[in-house]
Amino acid sequence: MMRTLGAELAAVRPGEVEIALPFRAELTQQHGYLHAAAVTAVADSACGYAALSLMAPGRDVLAVEFKVNLVAPAAGERFVAAARVLRPGRTLTVCAAEVHADRDGARVLVAVMQATMIAVDIPAA
Secondary structure (H helix, E strand, C coil): CHHHHCCEEEEEECCEEEEEEECCHHHECCCCCECHHHHHHHHHHHHHHHHHCCCCCCEEEEEEEEEEEECCCCCCCEEEEEEEEEECCCCEEEEEEEEEEEECCEEEEEEEEEEEEEEEECCCC
């Protein structure tokens, strides 16, 4: 999904991940703002990778629940989803993300997410 959107990892630290998404007209809604689905996708992925960064080898994560608040129109040249683990767990990990828009030299909060990720075993190939 991140390749399709044109997003890339911007930072990875244990329990923290940032994903950057440049503005693309193809990802906008009818008013020219970045579509909520794209905002949600980068926030969800950032939360998932933040949780994964604390998992044991051979484990993976899946989202089981999330809530997104869209707090401002997603207008800007670039968007950054910064996620962090709030509570790691053996099975469930709770994460939070903020998505900011870089707009005219300022950074504006456009969305927040709280997500729960579940640890799963990677199937043998």
